[in-house]
Amino acid sequence: MDLTLTRDGLQAIDALLIATIDSEVELLNEASRHIISGGGKHLRPHVALLSYLAAGGEDLSEAVSMAAAIEMVHTATLVHDDINDHALLRRGRPSVHARWGRTFALLTGDYMFAKVYELMAPYGSEYNIIMARACSELVEGETLQAVAAKAGTIDRETYKRIVALKTASLFEGAARMGALLGGGDERTVEALAEYAYNLGIAFQMVDDILDVVGDPTALGKPVGADLAQGRGAFAPPSNGTTILSLQGGDDVGATAAAAVAVAEATDEADPIARMMAKLRTSGAIEAARLQALEMIDRARAALDDVPPSAARDELLSLTDDVLDRDH
Amino acid sequence: MDLTLTRDGLQAIDALLIATIDSEVELLNEASRHIISGGGKHLRPHVALLSYLAAGGEDLSEAVSMAAAIEMVHTATLVHDDINDHALLRRGRPSVHARWGRTFALLTGDYMFAKVYELMAPYGSEYNIIMARACSELVEGETLQAVAAKAGTIDRETYKRIVALKTASLFEGAARMGALLGGGDERTVEALAEYAYNLGIAFQMVDDILDVVGDPTALGKPVGADLAQGRGAFAPPSNGTTILSLQGGDDVGATAAAAVAVAEATDEADPIARMMAKLRTSGAIEAARLQALEMIDRARAALDDVPPSAARDELLSLTDDVLDRDH
Numbered sequence: 001m002d003l004t005l006t007r008d009g010l011q012a013i014d015a016l017l018i019a020t021i022d023s024e025v026e027l028l029n030e031a032s033r034h035i036i037s038g039g040g041k042h043l044r045p046h047v048a049l050l051s052y053l054a055a056g057g058e059d060l061s062e063a064v065s066m067a068a069a070i071e072m073v074h075t076a077t078l079v080h081d082d083i084n085d086h087a088l089l090r091r092g093r094p095s096v097h098a099r100w101g102r103t104f105a106l107l108t109g110d111y112m113f114a115k116v117y118e119l120m121a122p123y124g125s126e127y128n129i130i131m132a133r134a135c136s137e138l139v140e141g142e143t144l145q146a147v148a149a150k151a152g153t154i155d156r157e158t159y160k161r162i163v164a165l166k167t168a169s170l171f172e173g174a175a176r177m178g179a180l181l182g183g184g185d186e187r188t189v190e191a192l193a194e195y196a197y198n199l200g201i202a203f204q205m206v207d208d209i210l211d212v213v214g215d216p217t218a219l220g221k222p223v224g225a226d227l228a229q230g231r232g233a234f235a236p237p238s239n240g241t242t243i244l245s246l247q248g249g250d251d252v253g254a255t256a257a258a259a260v261a262v263a264e265a266t267d268e269a270d271p272i273a274r275m276m277a278k279l280r281t282s283g284a285i286e287a288a289r290l291q292a293l294e295m296i297d298r299a300r301a302a303l304d305d306v307p308p309s310a311a312r313d314e315l316l317s318l319t320d321d322v323l324d325r326d327h
Numbered sequence: 328m329d330l331t332l333t334r335d336g337l338q339a340i341d342a343l344l345i346a347t348i349d350s351e352v353e354l355l356n357e358a359s360r361h362i363i364s365g366g367g368k369h370l371r372p373h374v375a376l377l378s379y380l381a382a383g384g385e386d387l388s389e390a391v392s393m394a395a396a397i398e399m400v401h402t403a404t405l406v407h408d409d410i411n412d413h414a415l416l417r418r419g420r421p422s423v424h425a426r427w428g429r430t431f432a433l434l435t436g437d438y439m440f441a442k443v444y445e446l447m448a449p450y451g452s453e454y455n456i457i458m459a460r461a462c463s464e465l466v467e468g469e470t471l472q473a474v475a476a477k478a479g480t481i482d483r484e485t486y487k488r489i490v491a492l493k494t495a496s497l498f499e500g501a502a503r504m505g506a507l508l509g510g511g512d513e514r515t516v517e518a519l520a521e522y523a524y525n526l527g528i529a530f531q532m533v534d535d536i537l538d539v540v541g542d543p544t545a546l547g548k549p550v551g552a553d554l555a556q557g558r559g560a561f562a563p564p565s566n567g568t569t570i571l572s573l574q575g576g577d578d579v580g581a582t583a584a585a586a587v588a589v590a591e592a593t594d595e596a597d598p599i600a601r602m603m604a605k606l607r608t609s610g611a612i613e614a615a616r617l618q619a620l621e622m623i624d625r626a627r628a629a630l631d632d633v634p635p636s637a638a639r640d641e642l643l644s645l646t647d648d649v650l651d652r653d654h
Contacts, residue, residue, distance in 0.1 A: 025471050080434075084430045102411075107466055111463055135440075139434055147354060
């Protein structure tokens, strides 16, 4: 496999996404293209294309529409998430919500959701069931997160469930559909699905870490948003400790409650900024990175069941990208 | 065809809708079932089932999942519309928005949207393309309506376009899919699609009329909502007349501007109530009913190209139901 192949595939996906947005209502075109052309990482469609190739697929164009559908789902949910989170920035630009207002952001997300059907139409029933499952799990994860944030309490099991549903599920669906389209045998399909699931979990954990230690410019959005909304890996769980600092027992890492207490003694005025400052020096971030690394190790191990190929190598190198990313 | 067949079909659709809502997140089940079991008219799935039978289909169970998907789309958009409209009542019960709040209403609508894929998975590519088109047109109609309402101005062409997109498109899609599944020839499929499109336009016009003259108890929601939000058939268009009163020329019916002026001289304090009172006596309602009747006549005429059957008779009698409905 030539590496340029996936690059070509990703370009084809971008072109297809833009071409699929062809409303007679100009506002929907503008708002949809605003978010689509905002420079997303395209990690999910990348996983879809590589899984297709790693499973033995030889004509990448077979997988382009499905991979574009995966990216479309992801993008639609970003638009809706930004409404619920009152987020003003996304990918370094105003969110659809900030620029067009709530009503049009809701409708833009719905429009993009409808377009997912169109992109998935060429595929058979099996694929539409995988896609439907990934979509509904994604929404379930977001809902579970909102329920937990509202209750102001979360336990480690719930956090894991949220991450599995809201993030890992679409990664897994992307790999599974790619592998099936590529004609992989059952072992290869399951291995690629397992790889992507764990990659997705690690991706989300790194996301939560970047919310505390990331650079807002590189991220294209403010940090501290998850903390402020009582969610993510460092949300105060019901037992008063932060979730990701719990590896190895309750005495590892600082508790969020303790972080707040200590932070209150510092000269930082904003309580979120104080909590972030404390988390950065508490060992909680390192503990969280260790857990993300554990998921990355599982993802790498899953690739052992995939026949060697350049695509498999590229899937392997994606694990480094996810771990080392700054945005 | 036995009439009980469609009744059985509609019951099967309800059972399938409820069974499809099977989230591990209890809130999504509760909120989705709250709106699904609120006693909708099921007009769209009814059209789907009857079109299947009228086109020669013999096993109604083939069409149940598709018809349930049509109802699921419609219900999902109601949940999202109620967010944008700040509507507190729907089908005589609190809206999902009113009961669970905006965030969960948005997620509930998204969840139901995802479930549409699952219900459509058994069907082929052609059907998914029809469904995708109906869904995106529906959202386009809602968007066009919101754009017009925000601008505070609307012309007759735009109103017609809004109604065609937001309402008639899903009716047409339901009939087209039903007719194709039933094995209808091209002439029958197009006739049933034409029937449903016009029925949908008439349905929406009657909806707009009921917003002015309807009984809130029968409707299960307040009246005057469209007027208050500057939309619907009686929204003030750019030329100062109401849209549906324009049949036959600008001198037919009262203008909304004139209605407001006259109403201001009455003793009704609420400007919307005053405008409604004036519309009721201005002749605008009768003009609007005439236009709805014209669409119903087109729907009936389209049935001439459908082979005679009990299902065709039932489609014919649906046109009376739409015209005479009080909710």
